[in-house]
Amino acid sequence: MFQNGQCPKCERKISEVTVENITINGGDHDYKGVSYICPFCFSVLTVSMDQLSLNADLVNRLLKALGRVENTYPILVSDIYV
Numbered sequence: 001m002f003q004n005g006q007c008p009k010c011e012r013k014i015s016e017v018t019v020e021n022i023t024i025n026g027g028d029h030d031y032k033g034v035s036y037i038c039p040f041c042f043s044v045l046t047v048s049m050d051q052l053s054l055n056a057d058l059v060n061r062l063l064k065a066l067g068r069v070e071n072t073y074p075i076l077v078s079d080i081y082v
Ligand SMILES: [Zn+2]
Pocket: 007, 008, 009, 010, 011, 012, 038, 039, 040, 041, 042, 043
């Protein structure tokens, strides 16, 4: 497989990246994030929210909301985002 992507700093072609867990400071709330690191020069290529953490958080919020709304159907958005 040909790799065309290259690191903007060291200009080496990249076929894999190193992922590091980071905290994203959102002001009043911190979020779990990940940074993608060049395996050769360790430059940060990009940063994003931790999708696995977001999915787990969403499932937990939905389960919590569903458990709470058994007697108050329909589910309100305010039941999910607390
Ligand atoms: Zn690099």
